[in-house]
Amino acid sequence: MIRIPEKKYSHVQNLHIEQLKQPVHDAIQFYLNCCNIISGDLNTSQLDKNIKNNFKKMTMKSFLANISTEKYDELDIQEVFRNQNFKAEFLNYYSHIKDLLTEMLDPKSMIYFEHILGKKPESLIFVHDYLFSNYSMLKTDEEKQVFEPNITNKGAVFKLIESIYDYNNFRDGRLVSGWGAYNLCEELEINVCPYCNRIYTFTVVNLKREITRPELDHYFPRSKFPIFAISFYNLIPSCKVCNSSIKKDEYLKIDEYLHPYINCLSPFYHFDFISLDVEATKGENKNNKIFINKNGFVDTKSDNFLNKFLIEDIYDRHKNIVPIFAKKHTRYPDSALNELSKLLDIPKEELLLILYTPPEEEDIINTSLGKLQRDLYLKFRSFYDV
Template structure:
């Protein structure tokens, strides 16, 4: 589980492009010819007005402040929208205007005017699952713009229960299929109790704090364990089934223990001279163990946090 850095230019661009494109589609579907703004990508794109929209839904989405809060409001803001509309007619209108199925359609020009889930995933650039860090979540788009692969998007607030939030930027968490479908699914979770990658709680006892470790009789019988720093983290680990997921990665721990025997400190320190290259400390350990040292880079490779924590406990890295 990693918090996503929301200060980078790429992240801000991803958020703003999502807002610009999805806002345009919703307004065009609401107002038709009465909405005269140019397409955000400069395209001559026809998007038909949806008729019969519930008046309260139309009034809410036509208010620019409401629409912006809905599309790029923080998780705390979205939490306030969960029960905004409950009547069957209002919900039917929302589902006609806010269509996640169209957003993830590979034929991006069908509804969203050459912007879809692949573009959002590409803009976010998450390389491993933000929840488990076990699997790659690369976005693959060919030079001819053929959509091949991308992470799934977990609706932290399930779209089945809260269709109004189906296209909210901070409710679309890039994740692997296992965490999205098999672990979290449509389970409702409380923001105050469980980790959200876009929300750092102000209370220190509700900040994510954990490390991987192991139990050991001999290196062939090593088992993983996770040490939690507080109850909030412990609840998050339980909700995301991290202990169960990482029980399948015992071989990686056993290999690191074996490498401890094979790689002495002097060997690590002499890698530069052996290879006749000038390498940074981070590059040396990445070469030897396939692990990043800096926390900010851990999400770039699967199992990076597991490996770093175990290597630190073994005394191989500082």
């Protein structure tokens, strides 16, 4: 895995929070107003109190549908409050839900909504632990705790949180004008999947037409952590293979696995290969075995990541790259490079870079198979006297 450099995302993180904070604030405030109306602190005419966005009636209905017993098509806002047509889970715990929402609007709280949108990955899990510890009284209709460790039960509170941190509308660019999944991916410019460093993930928009972009992996799956559904550090631009085919909806614990915004593969781990016959050493066939050389070191997070994303299995299919390097070494051995260096008055180190054209360290993240290519270059470089 390749770590996403901070220079690529620091400004984007701030932009993401700035763009999303108003719609998230207003959704929290809407549900808080609902609680206050039920408790008698507000009347229904004040449903939009402290809400900056001018909510349309259909928006209010879609919010209310998450906590009401009425179907969306049959929902009448005044009647819902007059007859208390709310799901039992919401009615039973609305005072605790009110406390939860109030905390989300408190800048001093651990679960302040702007913190949730921008907290780093290692901090997000503490947010969930805080919810589990401090809101253990919240139960679903099946009497299961809402914030169970690593899984959130899909009751009224789940849907309420899901609609506050609304990934579906963010993804489609409907949560706020001018900021959605395509905008985020355009700003980040992550052109190769950071998980596998193989598949290109360009964002392409032509004449306002959205053509392609990376998938956004939820490191903490939104099916289990809906509160992190649009958190910046929980949206990892990635390829379809890594996101949809390999990782899927699995929760990878942050203290056991690498995370692209905070970790890279152990610096002691490198791609390496073994030639399985003499012809392969000369680049005359692809009979090589590609593997991760750990150089005698053990890094548990790196090992878990490699196993989870099947890196060695997948990369062994790229053995066609090894003969390209081997042929160059066969045709340009150390003695030939020495002569060229004297003839052209160019340092041998520079000639090696011209011959093997490895990506620079900082360019690996934007180069398909960049780490493999650079590691192979370093291996073949060791065969020369430089």
